[in-house]
Amino acid sequence: MSVVYPHHQVSEANLGDVVEALRQTFFEGVTLPPSFRLAQLKSLRKMFIDNKSRLIEAVQKDLGKQVEFEVLASEINLPLNELDETIKNLDKWLSPQSVSTPISIHPASSELYAEPKGTVLIMSPWNYPINLAIVPLIGAIAGGNTVLLKLSRHSINTSLTLHDLLPRYLDGRAYAIESTGGASLITKLISYKWDHIFFTGSCSVGKLVYQAAALHMTTVTLELGGKNPCIVDSNIDLDLTARRIAWGKFFNCGQTCIGVDYVLAHESIVPSLVEKLREHIENFYGSDAKTSKSYCRIISKDHAVRLSKLFDDGKVVYGGTADPEERYVAPTIILEPRENSLLLTDEIFGPVLPIVSVKNIDEAILSLRDKPLPLALYVFSKSSATAERVINNTRSGAAVHNDVIVQFLNPKLPFGGVGESGLGAYHGKQTFETFVHRKPVIKSTKYNSLDIKLRYPPYNDKSTWVVDKVTRSGL
Template sequence: MSNPELLQITQNLKKVFYSNKTRKLDWRFSQLKALKKLITENKDEITAAVKKDLGKHEFEIHQSEIVLIQTECEEAISHLESWNKSEKVYTPIHCKPASSYILREPLGVVLIMSPWNYPVNLALTPLIGAIAGGNCALLKLSRHSRNVGELLYKLLNQYMDVECFSFDWEGGREYISDLLTFKWDHIFFTGSVDVGRIVYQAAAKFLTPVTLELGGKNPCIVDKDVDIKLAAKRIMWGKCWNAGQTCIGLDYLLVHKSILDPFIEECKLVLKEFYGDDIKQSNSYARIISKDAVNRLQKLLAMGKVVVGGDVDVETRYISPTIIIEPDLESKLMKDEIFGPVLPIVTWENVDEVIQFIRERPHALTLYLFSKDQNIQDKILENTQSGSVMLNDVLLHFTNSHLPFGGVGDSGIGSYHGKLTYDTFTHPRALMQSTTKKFLDLPLRYPPYTPFANNIAGKFLSSGW
């Protein structure tokens, strides 16, 4: 416990939780409404802060950082009472006349650690679930998205019940290391695979459950039967959204060899349609989060043959949408998550090659497939693993709160969105309420045991009644 200030914060949060303040539905409703009000009343300030950090167009900011949060808040407010209701379940005959229930219990004091690439959405969506579940929380915002972090810190302390929450945006590596020395009742982490491993190891020390929303190299398969124009349009839109800094973004393409050239030409036309002749001057194209990230991405350009883009301006944090063919399969370009607007292409002729290629790599957060062939679709679905799959489009599955969002294997543990976020931050507690009437207390369960008692008890237990 090397940080006395953090020790005091965690103790205070635990004390408030044990007061049962956060268990009350009125409190949960008030905090969900406060969070929605925070977004609604400050959307212009939030938009300006995200624009400073990531250079995104207002359209991208509004859809991903404002509307989705408002929608999550509204869904939680609308369904909280039904989500939180005790569920009566079947009681087998050998337990009757008892009654059986599943109660939804808050976990306690939880830690939420959010990233910089969607600095509002990926911080507040899990917080909505923590609130709906009746928990206290410490929310660690990313310091890399400085303008958003500073603004959200101010607004959260202004709108939310600070007795039940703690917020931080300035703490760096040492602060995060200190956070992980404490016992939390749940840790929800969104970020890189490498840091996710550190979080998981720290949590294991206390047997703390975790949700790890990581990333990885998401493949996008393009079959020969596609509408090339439509596929190129959707793929380039997905790759360029937030300048490729998206955990479910397309990391590399597996394109059928017979359509490689026309596909690349169509991508060039699409980029001109989206951003004009000079992409750098377009206000619809975002910027990279930092100069260090630009330098990292620039090094990847030498690991294959650049056929589209390749323009870099470190000072303005700009990298043009870039397509690379013949990538070095053993290089960082094809080994590490790219997290930028650089798109390598690997060609294929037989779908079995694609399956083998994907199987040889860690499970992706999302797999994309563009194909009209039902047999190809079925074969890919049956022979690959990933957190999610999207057929013939990109990114949009993230916006469906009825779908679980999360990874598998190296791409993460657990899932959330909608009710699943509430489920993540609650425990299904089993309750059986038995009778106190003596005449219903069957004597055959008590010693001394007899063959007759054993026979009757066995029949009851195995009957399924």
């Protein structure tokens, strides 16, 4: 089969041909040379530099961001940092890793090779439509794979922009882009055999991806979300705590998978915490957030309607207004939501903050034990011992003491969930490792002159004694 260039027109009708073309490119070894990978990464970096304003403008249209701060921080600079890290270290990451060799198989050397997984599928979401598409792509390119990148149709301006730009900077034999398909195309996509699937999105769709991958024994990375709790002790710096919670909750209008989903606060500080949250929300966005250039919008009218229905599930003490036609939902605080409320059972993914009172930290910890494991857990306390008690007695993808969402900023830390919040991790070197198989390789040396006969039958008491000593030596 001749190699086609599939990236301009990927559809349900030609999907099989696209996948086969990508697989053929991989088998021909196009993506294997380190020089090819490095050139593609440098070209991708050039795409950001050449088209920075256009990329920012596309995200602003999708998410109603009137100022560049959030776009620049999360959508431009973080992928550029990932590119710089990968370009700088690619040769080192690709070099075989030497490990020790037990005496029982001497003379030999043992190494781990970074072998590409093959032809991979990356499916990205709409809430950070550049970052969450490009960062996995960087690792896939560095790992030597061919890629089909499925962008979200909900962030259509960004997806169409990337769909236009990526083929201009990347080799079309190796990388295909799709930006407009919906559920039926995704269903067909995951029915094919891939060598790895990287999915970022909801837990419900993640389960479908996992089930489809299992039919082909395909490895997966699932970056999901969840109910990220924020536990607030009575012994806190109240002003700092409220400021950071308000920032982490309402950044990107609450549409952040690691954002604060709900607060479990010591009952003695709930009233003062609410007042401080109000104060900082208004410091950030003014008395009417709808007029603030720093407050963005919900991705769609439907999501705005969904969020506005949550206002009836508890006592609204701040906000509680919405304009779905304008995709606006006000920063909202709700006290003591009903136990079976969607506020406490489903990921909110919007600017609605429930606060639940607890009598002590142990009650907060106990309340989490039967809940799905979150992508992140936050704890505020002046006491390091209290924070350690929370961190050591709960399970989560990540944990942060006295801050929120900053774990995403450290490329040295793997980013990923556990249980219902995801499977696998990435960022920095871990992004590269996600898209390679570390293949063990043993190279036997001088095998003609140093072939120890005791390993071969017929066995006797001497060979049994030797094998017992050598294989139990720990060397």
